[in-house]
Amino acid sequence: MNLAFAQNFLSRFAQTAIAGDHAAHMNMISKKVRLYGMPGFEAINYEDWSQQCAHEFAQGLMKSISYLGLEMKMETDTLICVETHETIEAKDGTVNSHALEIFIEREDDGEWRLVQERILPMQTH
Numbered sequence: 500m501n502l503a504f505a506q507n508f509l510s511r512f513a514q515t516a517i518a519g520d521h522a523a524h525m526n527m528i529s530k531k532v533r534l535y536g537m538p539g540f541e542a543i544n545y546e547d548w549s550q551q552c553a554h555e556f557a558q559g560l561m562k563s564i565s566y567l568g569l570e571m572k573m574e575t576d577t578l579i580c581v582e583t584h585e586t587i588e589a590k591d592g593t594v595n596s597h598a599l600e601i602f603i604e605r606e607d608d609g610e611w612r613l614v615q616e617r618i619l620p621m622q623t624h
Contacts, residue, residue, distance in 0.1 A: 502571050505581045508603055508611060513564035519556035525549050529604060529612040536618030563588045577605040582619070597621070 508527075515524035525548075534543035543551075555561065566583045573580040579602070586596040598619035605611050 501574075502569060502581075505571065505579055505601075505603065506566070506569055509566045509569070509583065509601075512613065513566070516552070516556070516564055517561050519559060519561075521549075521553055521556050524552055524556075526610075527612055529606060529614040532612075532614055532616070534616045534618075536620075560589050560591075561587060562590045572600070578614075579603050 512524070512527050515527065525545075528545060528548060530545050532545050532548060534548065535541075537543055540547075563586075565586045567586070569581055569583045571579070571581055580600065581603075582598065582600050584596065585599050586594060588594050598621070600615075600617040600619055601613065602615040603611050604614040
């Protein structure tokens, strides 16, 4: 595994979201996923994520998603951790941008899936 693999994974992840392909998008997310750092929530689980995506995809809200500044933090044969900066642009012009820590794990079926995502605090200089 390497940085190119992680970038490709995130590119495919973004493409499935922009295309509104709920089944393909959710297949890239582990059933045991946890999303941390979302204001107002301790953690978002698979069901919460799936429902939110179904709602957003049905309305065709997303225009683009990009991941910049990808940095490998850790990797083993079955788990990689990267930090990146995600920018989501909605069709109404709204832009949401934040730093993320992302864990991608090879699961028992051999597929790599997003298993944990943490929204990182904004850096102040």
